[in-house]
Amino acid sequence: MLLIAVYMFIERLVTLKQALEEDKSFMNRIKDHIYDGKIEAAQKLCRETNNPISRMVEKGISRLGRPMNDVLVAIENVGNLEIANLEKGLVIMASISGGAPMLGFLGTVTGMVTTFYNMSLNSSGNVRLIDLSEGMYQAMVTTVGGLIVGILAYFAYNYLVSRVDSVVRRLEARTMEFLDMLNEPA
Incomplete structure (x- = not known):
């Protein structure tokens, strides 16, 4: 997902930069x-x-x-x-920013389920620290990964939305300038 978000960000950034270029x-x-x-x-x-x-x-x-x-x-x-x-493509970026943390939390839940399942298989009742730490490690890594991707995609999305707004304002200004020009006497 991170690669998709980075690709989308760069592609949209280039497109928006070209749209803002004006003679x-x-x-x-x-x-x-x-x-x-x-x-x-x-x-x-x-x-x-x-x-x-x-x-x-x-x-x-x-x-x-x-x-x-x-x-x-x-x-x-x-x-x-x-x-x-x-x-x-901005919808994809927004979906990644919201979906990545959820997938990270899904990894957290599956890591904890795995931990408790492994503990239940231990018939002696003695739980080893290694049994707990492996599942918790999986849980934390997926959470961190999901949050990193989600946060980066969130900021990238909002930056791109602000750039689109800049282009829209410029389009509106040039439209008014063109219409005013048509209404001016030659």
């Missing part, structure tokens, strides 16, 4: 193309930029000439798909 002049160039009537050039710039913001803006550009609400709905639909893509 500072992108919106200004889009604005210039639209004001100059170069709609195809604006769409080409969006395709070449290829990030969540550019895909949303491209959808908005494709709806130019329609009512502003249609433009907004089209952008929001693309935004929802982009957000779903960014959140992909």
Whole structure:
């Protein structure tokens, strides 16, 4: 489970980093193309930029000439798909953060059951320390392992959720910037 959590964390981190990368002049160039009537050039710039913001803006550009609400709905639909893509795999990370400690505790219980079973097999009634320590060792190792994986996955999950929120805020800001640009006189 630890390997899955590490893989998911790195993969999502790379995806979110790419989503946050932004050409500072992108919106200004889009604005210039639209004001100059170069709609195809604006769409080409969006395709070449290829990030969540550019895909949303491209959808908005494709709806130019329609009512502003249609433009907004089209952008929001693309935004929802982009957000779903960014959140992909976070459920697995959340499941690992909750499931790993439970599996560790399951190991604790099985270790203790094994210990008591071994003690019951001893017909003399004398319990050796080694009989107790083996089962308790198994119990503690699985608990520690489950907690370590769970805690790391928990913090990784929350960090990734905060990064997704950052991307969402940026997408919302650029959407408003694009819509404001369409409402400004040229």
